Amino acid sequence: MKPxxxxxxxxxxxxxxxxxxxxxxxxxAAQADPLPSWNDGPAKQAIVNFVKVTTDQSNPEFxxxxxxxxxxxxxxxxxVEHPMYxxxxxxxxRVPAIVKxxxxxxxVEPFKTVMSGDRExxxxxxxxxxxxxxxxxxxxxxxxxxRAEVAKWIAAAKDGHWKRPYxxxxxxxxxxxxSYLRANGFKTYIVTGGGQDFVxxxxxxxxxxxxxxxxxxxxxxxxxxxQDGKPILTKDPKLLLNDNDAGKPEGIHLMIGxxxxxxxxxxxxxxxxxxxxxAGDGARLEMxxxxxxxxxxYAYGPAEGLPDTKVGTFTQALYDEATTHASIVVSxxxxxxxxxxxx
Amino acid sequence: MKPxxxxxxxxxxxxxxxxxxxxxxxxxAAQADPLPSWNDGPAKQAIVNFVKVTTDQSNPEFxxxxxxxxxxxxxxxxxVEHPMYxxxxxxxxRVPAIVKxxxxxxxVEPFKTVMSGDRExxxxxxxxxxxxxxxxxxxxxxxxxxRAEVAKWIAAAKDGHWKRPYxxxxxxxxxxxxSYLRANGFKTYIVTGGGQDFVxxxxxxxxxxxxxxxxxxxxxxxxxxxQDGKPILTKDPKLLLNDNDAGKPEGIHLMIGxxxxxxxxxxxxxxxxxxxxxAGDGARLEMxxxxxxxxxxYAYGPAEGLPDTKVGTFTQALYDEATTHASIVVSxxxxxxxxxxxx
Numbered sequence: 067m068k069p070x071x072x073x074x075x076x077x078x079x080x081x082x083x084x085x086x087x088x089x090x091x092x093x094x095a096a097q098a099d100p101l102p103s104w105n106d107g108p109a110k111q112a113i114v115n116f117v118k119v120t121t122d123q124s125n126p127e128f129x130x131x132x133x134x135x136x137x138x139x140x141x142x143x144x145x146v147e148h149p150m151y152x153x154x155x156x157x158x159x160r161v162p163a164i165v166k167x168x169x170x171x172x173x174v175e176p177f178k179t180v181m182s183g184d185r186e187x188x189x190x191x192x193x194x195x196x197x198x199x200x201x202x203x204x205x206x207x208x209x210x211x212x213r214a215e216v217a218k219w220i221a222a223a224k225d226g227h228w229k230r231p232y233x234x235x236x237x238x239x240x241x242x243x244x245s246y247l248r249a250n251g252f253k254t255y256i257v258t259g260g261g262q263d264f265v266x267x268x269x270x271x272x273x274x275x276x277x278x279x280x281x282x283x284x285x286x287x288x289x290x291x292x293q294d295g296k297p298i299l300t301k302d303p304k305l306l307l308n309d310n311d312a313g314k315p316e317g318i319h320l321m322i323g324x325x326x327x328x329x330x331x332x333x334x335x336x337x338x339x340x341x342x343x344x345a346g347d348g349a350r351l352e353m354x355x356x357x358x359x360x361x362x363x364y365a366y367g368p369a370e371g372l373p374d375t376k377v378g379t380f381t382q383a384l385y386d387e388a389t390t391h392a393s394i395v396v397s398x399x400x401x402x403x404x405x406x407x408x409x
Numbered sequence: 410m411k412p413x414x415x416x417x418x419x420x421x422x423x424x425x426x427x428x429x430x431x432x433x434x435x436x437x438a439a440q441a442d443p444l445p446s447w448n449d450g451p452a453k454q455a456i457v458n459f460v461k462v463t464t465d466q467s468n469p470e471f472x473x474x475x476x477x478x479x480x481x482x483x484x485x486x487x488x489v490e491h492p493m494y495x496x497x498x499x500x501x502x503r504v505p506a507i508v509k510x511x512x513x514x515x516x517v518e519p520f521k522t523v524m525s526g527d528r529e530x531x532x533x534x535x536x537x538x539x540x541x542x543x544x545x546x547x548x549x550x551x552x553x554x555x556r557a558e559v560a561k562w563i564a565a566a567k568d569g570h571w572k573r574p575y576x577x578x579x580x581x582x583x584x585x586x587x588s589y590l591r592a593n594g595f596k597t598y599i600v601t602g603g604g605q606d607f608v609x610x611x612x613x614x615x616x617x618x619x620x621x622x623x624x625x626x627x628x629x630x631x632x633x634x635x636q637d638g639k640p641i642l643t644k645d646p647k648l649l650l651n652d653n654d655a656g657k658p659e660g661i662h663l664m665i666g667x668x669x670x671x672x673x674x675x676x677x678x679x680x681x682x683x684x685x686x687x688a689g690d691g692a693r694l695e696m697x698x699x700x701x702x703x704x705x706x707y708a709y710g711p712a713e714g715l716p717d718t719k720v721g722t723f724t725q726a727l728y729d730e731a732t733t734h735a736s737i738v739v740s741x742x743x744x745x746x747x748x749x750x751x752x
Contacts, residue, residue: 277666323620
């Protein structure tokens with residue numbers, strides 16, 4: 067009979083643990099870095115510390131699980147928004163089908179400009195014209211047809227710069243924050259200026275965020291019956307809530323009914339969401355993503371020498387506010403070890 | 410040394426189980442009735458069978474956990490709606506405070522009638538007048554003030570018939586359905602014609618349903634700043650969505666973005682929600698509560714000899730539809746062993 071070795075005791079205990087469905091965490095697993103794509107620095111430290119204090123029952127800043135609500139802007143915060151919002155790209159690419167169905171639109175602005183294929187002219191279209199395109203391409207069909215169209219498009223369409231599906235252009239450091247927060251009992255929400263119905267089509271697959279946790283710009287629907295008497299929902303050209311600026315806290319209230327404890331944005335359109343989050347009691351996390359990496363992604367916004375642009379505006383005032391108050395600026399260049407998963 | 414008895418072996422195994430945090434289900438526990446307040450019958454059987462098939466991976470009607478959405482009307486389905494909706498009671502009781510703040514309303518209808526205390530005259534107020542009372546008492550204040558007012562009222566107010574808090578007048582059989590579905594991975598939602606903000610104040614405590622799972626009639630809010638520069642949300646007299654009739658599937662789409670697999674209602678205002686739920690593929694559960702118990706609760710609606718009323722109308726047509734299609738009618742009189750937990 068062999069003498070009992072420490073090794074065999076450990077093996078027996080491990081077997082017993084397996085038998086009883088137990089997980090024995092190793093020292094390595096317990097210390098695994100939850101944010102491996104983040105460089106060490108104040109931003110990473112702020113996230114880790116926030117999770118630590120809000121999930122520790124003995125800490126005065128403990129937050130009960132049901133109140134762990136974290137909200138994320140999408141365009142420019144979770145994925146690339148340059149040179150054009152992905153949803154606007156979708157709408158522009160839908161125009162030929164719309165014009166085919168209604169040929170009388172071919173010579174009417176703004177459809178004429180879009181049909182010309184002149185990207186520069188399209189980029190200069192005024193907001194009112196852009197709205198006409200959005201209404202023409204996002205409403206007037208059943209919800210089922212809309213979902214099918216978007217799903218088909220998003221599976222095939224590619225970004226002009228990286229030549230990859232838009233859904234691969236999510237920021238790996240932010241994907242890690244989403245997972246890290248969820249692993250610690252937070253409910254993660256998208257709160258986007260983009261269309262709620264549009265983002266819902268892919269949010270579960272791309273971010274692990276289910277449709278009921280997508281808050282966006284909301285349009286009305288009409289319940290009716292098709293010719294076979296089957297109930298249908300049709301997308302109406304009626305705006306219920308513009309989920310930008312003050313619309314973000316209003317949309318959060320409407321859809322969630324609780325004040326978030328953490329919020330992530332990147333532009334002036336996120337300012338009110340960040341303020342609203344920060345105005346609550348106890349531990350708060352408000353982060354602003356600064357696009358300052360022209361090599362790995364884009365540089366725009368208020369950082370010294372960077373041009374301000376129409377898309378993803380992050381004003382100097384918001385930047386100043388962020389750096390003098392509790393908000394934390396996340397530098398794409400310095401805080402991320404990488405920008406994309408495919409790097 | 411005592412001989413090893415079966416009893417001591419079982420005790421040792423039980424101790425081991427406790428040590429390893431295991432739960433050994435006993436035969437009794439495994440067979441415990443999840444719906445103890447329900448009498449045996451087709452309604453109870455339908456619920457148990459639905460849960461069985463939708464949660465069994467080997468069953469063709471299996472529903473993945475993320476799609477297990479169940480929606481419940483509130484008034485008349487989860488709690489008493491007679492002789493007046495609880496929220497209307499709240500609004501009427503708020504009128505004196507409104508008139509005190511704006512004395513010029515004292516002689517203006519419909520405030521004059523409410524101030525007179527004449528319940529019969531109040532019950533006869535036309536819808537347009539009722540809306541004036543709702544806007545006056547439910548809007549124009551900050552969300553925080555509104556929540557505090559409702560919480561204070563609901564903690565103290567009592568129903569005129571049972572002399573108990575309204576929050577005790579929930580139907581015990583339906584509370585058991587909520588718990589049973591949640592224990593089987595369903596997300597339970599309230600989908601009410603009542604005010605979304607109103608019901609959210611107490612839904613978590615009373616039904617275990619968090620604010621983000623309350624869908625109701627939705628009013629607009631405005632984000633602004635108080636005199637100290639602190640962000641506030643104010644309730645506006647602006648209707649975003651009337652969550653009744655066709656508004657129910659529209660509200661479900663807006664707030665959840667998925668079609669429910671189970672829905673529970675009791676009136677014509679729930680018909681479209683039930684239809685919408687039933688129009689999906691796979692296993693479906695659509696239930697209609699019939700108030701036919703004048704002894705333990707109230708009798709109203711389409712059952713033979715029962716008077717039809719303005720509140721909680723359940724038309725003969727809906728009843729006929731229910732009894733000829735897949736929907737199942739739940740009789741308060743015959744399907745429930747009890748109506749309230751306090752019986």
